[in-house]
Amino acid sequence: KNQVEQSPQSLIILEGKNCTLQCNYTVSPFSNLRWYKQDTGRGPVSLTIMTFSENTKSNGRYTATLDADTKQSSLHITASQLSDSASYICVVSAFGEGNTPLVFGKGTRLSVIA
Amino acid sequence: DAGVTQSPTHLIKTRGQQVTLRCSPKSGHDTVSWYQQALGQGPQFIFQYYEEEERQRGNFPDRFSGHQFPNYSSELNVNALLLGDSALYLCASSLEGKQFFGPGTRLTVL
Numbered sequence: 001k002n003q004v005e006q007s008p009q010s011l012i013i014l015e016g017k018n019c020t021l022q023c024n025y026t027v028s029p030f031s032n033l034r035w036y037k038q039d040t041g042r043g044p045v046s047l048t049i050m051t052f053s054e055n056t057k058s059n060g061r062y063t064a065t066l067d068a069d070t071k072q073s074s075l076h077i078t079a080s081q082l083s084d085s086a087s088y089i090c091v092v093s094a095f096g097e098g099n100t101p102l103v104f105g106k107g108t109r110l111s112v113i114a
Numbered sequence: 115d116a117g118v119t120q121s122p123t124h125l126i127k128t129r130g131q132q133v134t135l136r137c138s139p140k141s142g143h144d145t146v147s148w149y150q151q152a153l154g155q156g157p158q159f160i161f162q163y164y165e166e167e168e169r170q171r172g173n174f175p176d177r178f179s180g181h182q183f184p185n186y187s188s189e190l191n192v193n194a195l196l197l198g199d200s201a202l203y204l205c206a207s208s209l210e211g212k213q214f215f216g217p218g219t220r221l222t223v224l
Contacts, residue, residue: 004156036215043118043204043215044157089156101147101170102213104156 002027004105006090012111017080021108023073023090034091035064035075038107044089047075080112118143118207118216126222127195135190135219139207145169146188147213148180149204157204163188195223 004025013019025033032051036044048057048064050073056065061078077084087107094103119138127133139146145164149157159172163182182188186207192199202218 041202041218041220043206043217045215046213101159101162101172104149104158106154106156109154 002092002094002103004090004092004103006088006105006108008108009106010109010111012113013080015080015082015112015114018076018078019080019110021075021077021088021090021110023075023105025071025073025090025092025103025105027092027094027103029094030068030071031093033064033066033073034093034102035062035073036089036091038087038089040086044091047088077110080110082112082114085110085112118205118214120203120205120216120219122219123217124220124222126224128224129195129197131195131223132191132193133195133221135192135203135205135221137188137190137205137207137216139186139188139205140209140214143207143209143214144186145208146182146186147206147208148188148190149206150174150199151202151204151218153201160190192221197223199223 007022034049035047038044050066063076066073089107090105091102121136147162148160151157160174161171162169166182177193179191200223204218205216206213
Protein backbone atom coordinates (compact mmCIF):
# COMPACT_ATOMS: atom_id res chain seq x y z
CA LYS A 1 0.00 0.00 0.00
CA ASN A 2 1.30 3.44 -0.92
CA GLN A 3 1.94 5.41 2.25
CA VAL A 4 3.77 8.51 3.40
CA GLU A 5 4.79 8.84 7.06
CA GLN A 6 6.02 12.08 8.58
CA SER A 7 7.75 12.88 11.83
CA PRO A 8 7.55 14.53 14.20
CA GLN A 9 3.82 15.10 14.32
CA SER A 10 4.41 18.54 15.81
CA LEU A 11 7.38 20.71 16.69
CA ILE A 12 7.94 23.94 18.60
CA ILE A 13 11.14 25.92 18.06
CA LEU A 14 12.46 29.36 18.93
CA GLU A 15 12.67 32.02 16.27
CA GLY A 16 16.05 31.96 14.56
CA LYS A 17 16.70 28.29 15.21
CA ASN A 18 16.99 25.57 12.57
CA CYS A 19 14.87 22.45 12.33
CA THR A 20 14.55 19.30 10.24
CA LEU A 21 11.37 17.46 9.34
CA GLN A 22 11.35 13.84 8.20
CA CYS A 23 9.38 11.90 5.62
CA ASN A 24 9.41 8.16 4.87
CA TYR A 25 7.45 6.69 1.98
CA THR A 26 6.51 3.36 0.44
CA VAL A 27 5.07 4.71 -2.82
CA SER A 28 6.18 2.65 -5.78
CA PRO A 29 7.23 3.09 -8.51
CA PHE A 30 8.49 6.44 -7.33
CA SER A 31 8.22 9.48 -9.58
CA ASN A 32 8.75 12.55 -7.46
CA LEU A 33 8.50 13.91 -3.95
CA ARG A 34 7.18 17.32 -2.98
CA TRP A 35 7.14 19.37 0.17
CA TYR A 36 4.24 21.73 0.72
CA LYS A 37 3.64 24.43 3.30
CA GLN A 38 0.06 24.80 4.45
CA ASP A 39 -1.17 27.64 6.60
CA THR A 40 -4.21 26.87 8.73
CA GLY A 41 -7.39 26.82 6.64
CA ARG A 42 -5.51 27.48 3.41
CA GLY A 43 -4.50 25.36 0.45
CA PRO A 44 -1.00 23.84 0.34
CA VAL A 45 1.74 25.82 -1.39
CA SER A 46 4.60 24.00 -3.07
CA LEU A 47 8.09 24.49 -1.62
CA THR A 48 10.18 21.94 -3.51
CA ILE A 49 9.78 19.05 -5.91
CA MET A 50 12.44 16.38 -6.46
CA THR A 51 12.67 13.53 -8.92
CA PHE A 52 14.48 10.23 -8.47
CA SER A 53 17.80 11.62 -9.66
CA GLU A 54 17.85 14.65 -7.37
CA ASN A 55 19.38 14.47 -3.89
CA THR A 56 18.78 18.00 -2.71
CA LYS A 57 16.86 21.08 -3.67
CA SER A 58 16.69 24.48 -2.02
CA ASN A 59 14.11 27.23 -1.97
CA GLY A 60 15.38 30.14 0.09
CA ARG A 61 15.69 28.99 3.69
CA TYR A 62 14.11 25.63 2.85
CA THR A 63 16.33 22.74 1.78
CA ALA A 64 14.90 19.34 0.93
CA THR A 65 16.93 16.15 0.63
CA LEU A 66 15.96 12.85 -0.93
CA ASP A 67 17.43 9.36 -0.53
CA ALA A 68 15.57 7.21 -3.03
CA ASP A 69 17.38 4.06 -1.84
CA THR A 70 16.09 4.32 1.72
CA LYS A 71 12.91 6.10 0.62
CA GLN A 72 13.48 8.99 2.97
CA SER A 73 13.31 12.73 2.62
CA SER A 74 13.94 15.62 4.94
CA LEU A 75 13.06 19.30 4.92
CA HIS A 76 15.53 21.58 6.68
CA ILE A 77 14.47 25.08 7.66
CA THR A 78 17.24 27.53 8.42
CA ALA A 79 16.99 30.58 10.66
CA SER A 80 13.30 30.07 11.31
CA GLN A 81 10.87 32.98 11.30
CA LEU A 82 7.49 33.39 12.97
CA SER A 83 5.89 33.17 9.52
CA ASP A 84 7.26 29.64 9.13
CA SER A 85 4.59 28.47 11.58
CA ALA A 86 2.45 26.12 9.47
CA SER A 87 1.94 22.48 8.58
CA TYR A 88 4.55 20.96 6.30
CA ILE A 89 3.28 18.14 4.16
CA CYS A 90 5.34 15.56 2.31
CA VAL A 91 3.69 14.32 -0.89
CA VAL A 92 4.83 11.49 -3.13
CA SER A 93 3.76 10.70 -6.66
CA ALA A 94 4.05 7.38 -8.42
CA PHE A 95 5.73 6.99 -11.79
CA GLY A 96 3.74 7.81 -14.90
CA GLU A 97 2.62 10.80 -12.96
CA GLY A 98 1.39 13.18 -15.56
CA ASN A 99 -1.67 13.90 -13.57
CA THR A 100 -1.55 10.85 -11.27
CA PRO A 101 -3.04 11.53 -7.84
CA LEU A 102 -0.59 12.23 -5.10
CA VAL A 103 -0.10 10.39 -1.79
CA PHE A 104 -0.04 12.82 1.12
CA GLY A 105 1.51 12.53 4.54
CA LYS A 106 -0.39 13.86 7.54
CA GLY A 107 2.06 16.71 7.92
CA THR A 108 4.25 18.11 10.67
CA ARG A 109 2.80 21.04 12.56
CA LEU A 110 5.59 23.58 13.14
CA SER A 111 5.23 26.42 15.63
CA VAL A 112 7.92 29.09 15.73
CA ILE A 113 7.81 31.19 18.88
CA ALA A 114 9.56 34.42 19.83
CA ASP B 115 -3.00 35.20 -14.23
CA ALA B 116 -5.38 34.05 -11.55
CA GLY B 117 -4.51 30.95 -9.65
CA VAL B 118 -6.95 28.23 -8.64
CA THR B 119 -10.11 29.70 -7.15
CA GLN B 120 -12.79 27.99 -5.10
CA SER B 121 -16.22 28.99 -3.91
CA PRO B 122 -17.66 29.41 -1.43
CA THR B 123 -14.90 29.91 1.14
CA HIS B 124 -17.06 28.70 4.00
CA LEU B 125 -20.30 26.74 4.15
CA ILE B 126 -22.52 25.42 6.90
CA LYS B 127 -25.02 22.64 6.24
CA THR B 128 -27.08 20.21 8.29
CA ARG B 129 -27.07 16.43 8.14
CA GLY B 130 -28.90 14.99 5.16
CA GLN B 131 -28.54 18.08 3.02
CA GLN B 132 -26.71 18.29 -0.28
CA VAL B 133 -23.84 20.64 -1.14
CA THR B 134 -22.08 21.80 -4.30
CA LEU B 135 -18.57 23.21 -4.23
CA ARG B 136 -16.98 24.94 -7.20
CA CYS B 137 -13.48 25.23 -8.56
CA SER B 138 -11.94 27.27 -11.34
CA PRO B 139 -8.53 25.96 -12.40
CA LYS B 140 -5.43 27.94 -13.15
CA SER B 141 -5.46 29.31 -16.68
CA GLY B 142 -4.52 26.62 -19.20
CA HIS B 143 -4.83 23.74 -16.73
CA ASP B 144 -6.99 20.92 -18.04
CA THR B 145 -7.06 18.56 -15.06
CA VAL B 146 -8.84 19.10 -11.75
CA SER B 147 -8.47 16.99 -8.63
CA TRP B 148 -10.51 17.18 -5.44
CA TYR B 149 -9.27 16.39 -1.95
CA GLN B 150 -10.86 16.20 1.49
CA GLN B 151 -8.78 17.32 4.43
CA ALA B 152 -10.06 16.64 7.91
CA LEU B 153 -8.72 18.73 10.76
CA GLY B 154 -5.15 17.74 11.62
CA GLN B 155 -4.92 15.28 8.73
CA GLY B 156 -3.34 15.30 5.30
CA PRO B 157 -5.54 15.69 2.23
CA GLN B 158 -7.30 12.55 0.97
CA PHE B 159 -7.83 12.14 -2.77
CA ILE B 160 -11.51 12.09 -3.81
CA PHE B 161 -11.37 12.05 -7.61
CA GLN B 162 -9.81 13.62 -10.66
CA TYR B 163 -11.41 15.02 -13.80
CA TYR B 164 -9.88 15.35 -17.24
CA GLU B 165 -11.68 16.20 -20.47
CA GLU B 166 -14.98 16.32 -18.61
CA GLU B 167 -14.69 12.74 -17.38
CA GLU B 168 -13.82 11.22 -14.03
CA ARG B 169 -10.44 9.65 -14.64
CA GLN B 170 -9.50 8.35 -11.20
CA ARG B 171 -11.29 7.96 -7.92
CA GLY B 172 -10.20 7.51 -4.34
CA ASN B 173 -11.92 5.57 -1.59
CA PHE B 174 -15.02 7.74 -1.24
CA PRO B 175 -18.67 6.64 -1.42
CA ASP B 176 -21.00 7.40 -4.29
CA ARG B 177 -22.45 10.29 -2.27
CA PHE B 178 -19.45 12.18 -3.60
CA SER B 179 -19.82 13.03 -7.26
CA GLY B 180 -18.40 15.61 -9.57
CA HIS B 181 -18.45 17.26 -12.90
CA GLN B 182 -16.05 19.08 -15.18
CA PHE B 183 -17.23 21.65 -17.68
CA PRO B 184 -15.83 22.44 -21.15
CA ASN B 185 -13.95 25.42 -19.69
CA TYR B 186 -12.22 22.95 -17.28
CA SER B 187 -13.96 24.31 -14.19
CA SER B 188 -15.33 21.68 -11.87
CA GLU B 189 -17.94 21.00 -9.22
CA LEU B 190 -17.91 18.61 -6.29
CA ASN B 191 -21.31 17.43 -5.08
CA VAL B 192 -21.93 15.67 -1.80
CA ASN B 193 -25.35 14.18 -1.07
CA ALA B 194 -26.88 13.09 2.22
CA LEU B 195 -24.29 14.94 4.27
CA LEU B 196 -22.90 13.33 7.41
CA LEU B 197 -21.21 14.99 10.36
CA GLY B 198 -17.99 13.31 9.25
CA ASP B 199 -18.07 15.19 5.96
CA SER B 200 -17.01 18.33 7.82
CA ALA B 201 -13.61 19.19 6.38
CA LEU B 202 -11.59 21.51 4.18
CA TYR B 203 -12.22 20.59 0.54
CA LEU B 204 -9.30 21.37 -1.70
CA CYS B 205 -9.29 21.65 -5.45
CA ALA B 206 -6.05 21.33 -7.38
CA SER B 207 -5.51 21.98 -11.05
CA SER B 208 -2.62 20.59 -13.01
CA LEU B 209 -0.96 20.63 -16.37
CA GLU B 210 1.90 18.34 -17.35
CA GLY B 211 2.36 17.20 -13.78
CA LYS B 212 2.56 20.61 -12.12
CA GLN B 213 -0.21 20.88 -9.57
CA PHE B 214 -1.49 24.00 -7.83
CA PHE B 215 -3.97 24.08 -4.99
CA GLY B 216 -6.83 26.45 -4.38
CA PRO B 217 -7.53 28.02 -0.99
CA GLY B 218 -10.17 25.43 -0.16
CA THR B 219 -13.79 25.48 0.98
CA ARG B 220 -14.42 24.90 4.67
CA LEU B 221 -17.56 22.78 5.03
CA THR B 222 -19.18 22.38 8.43
CA VAL B 223 -22.00 19.86 8.83
CA LEU B 224 -24.16 20.33 11.91
